[in-house]
Every structure is written in C-alpha cells, then in structure tokens.
Amino acid sequence: VYESIDTGLMPPRPARRPPPPPLAERLVQVTEGLLAREGIEGITLRRIARGAGVTHGAPLRHYRSYGTLLAEVAARGFRSLSAAVDREAGLLQPGAGPRARLAAAARAYLRSAVGNPGLFALMFRPAILDRDHEGFRRDAEEAFEQLVRLVRAAQDAGWNPDVETRRLAGALWSSVHGL
Numbered sequence: 663v664y665e666s667i668d669t670g671l672m673p674p675r676p677a678r679r680p681p682p683p684p685l686a687e688r689l690v691q692v693t694e695g696l697l698a699r700e701g702i703e704g705i706t707l708r709r710i711a712r713g714a715g716v717t718h719g720a721p722l723r724h725y726r727s728y729g730t731l732l733a734e735v736a737a738r739g740f741r742s743l744s745a746a747v748d749r750e751a752g753l754l755q756p757g758a759g760p761r762a763r764l765a766a767a768a769r770a771y772l773r774s775a776v777g778n779p780g781l782f783a784l785m786f787r788p789a790i791l792d793r794d795h796e797g798f799r800r801d802a803e804e805a806f807e808q809l810v811r812l813v814r815a816a817q818d819a820g821w822n823p824d825v826e827t828r829r830l831a832g833a834l835w836s837s838v839h840g841l
Contacts, residue, residue: 685720685723685724686725688714689710689711689714689721689725689731690731690734690735690738692710692713692714693705693710693731693735694735694738694781695713696709696713696780697735697778697781697784698781700780701779701783702787705732705784707721710731729790729791729795730792730795732784732790732791733792733795733797733798734797735781735784736781736784736785736791736798736802737795737797737800737801737802738801739781739784739785740785740798740801740802740804740805741805742778742781743770743774743785744801744804744805746770746771746773746774747766747767747770747805747808747809749770750769750770750773751763751766751767751770753766754766759819760812760815760816760818760819761816763815763816764812764813764815764816764821764834767808767809767812768834768838771838771839772838775839785802786839806831809831809834809835810827810831812831813830813831814827817830
C-alpha cells in the first residue's frame, strides 16, 4: 500500500530489464545477426561466442557441433520461409485460384531470399550443416512439401497435369531460387 503513494521522498525504482534469453537462444540470435550483417562469410564459432559474451567453447555445451548450431539457425529460416508463404497466400482475394497461390508462394520466397541473403545462403549450404539435426530435416522438408501441395493443387486445376508433381515442384523451387 505504501509503495503506491508518491511522496517524492523515494527515488523511482529503475525499470527492470528482462532477463537475457538462455544461452542456446542467444547463440542462435547472434548467429542470425551476423548472417544479416555480414553474410555467411562472417560467421565463425569464435565470433558467435564473442557476440554472445561467452568463451569459444561454451556454445558446444548447448550444441554438439558448430554444424548443429548452424542447422538450428537454418531450420528457423525454413520455418520463417513457410510462414512467409502462408502470409502471402493469406493476402490473396477470397477465391483466388491455385495458380495465384503458387505465384504468391514464389513472391514470398523471393522476398524472403532478398530480405535475408545470409540466412538463405546458410539454409542451402548442407555441407556446413548437421544434416542429421531433426529440426533442420523436418523444417526443410516441410517447406518443400508446402510447395508440393501448392503445385499439386495447381495441377488439379489444369496446370501442367502430366508432369510428376515432385519433379515440377523441384524445378519451380530451383527456378525461383535462381532468381
């Protein structure tokens, strides 16, 4: 009760800062920041650790390898890409057809790639990622399956119905990625 009375005698309490995120999350955030500022060439385990304010060995207490940390960041990139495709499709007029949804997916992909070139470079560099990372495998596969579903819907509506769906989806993914 007494704390709510402002008598002017007590200085105001300083605003409490939220606690920092757990180290595993901080490492991911630092990696994302380095990718955004400097691209894939700017990330090393030492730089990530320094940015998180820990020793260069500390990240390996949370991720079994550098590749595992990078795979976690790439997995988040694929989740973000899938969400961007969903958002773009949500902007279409009601009743927009499957081809319009496919075009919206392509726009979302391009915007994501142009807006996050470092992250996209990482997502498609399997040689430096821990490909056994469950989240990476799951999220990368789901991003592609999202495209497969969109392609199948467009095919069902008459667009290239004689082409094998996964092959057509792969060709579209590669074409848009090349842009």
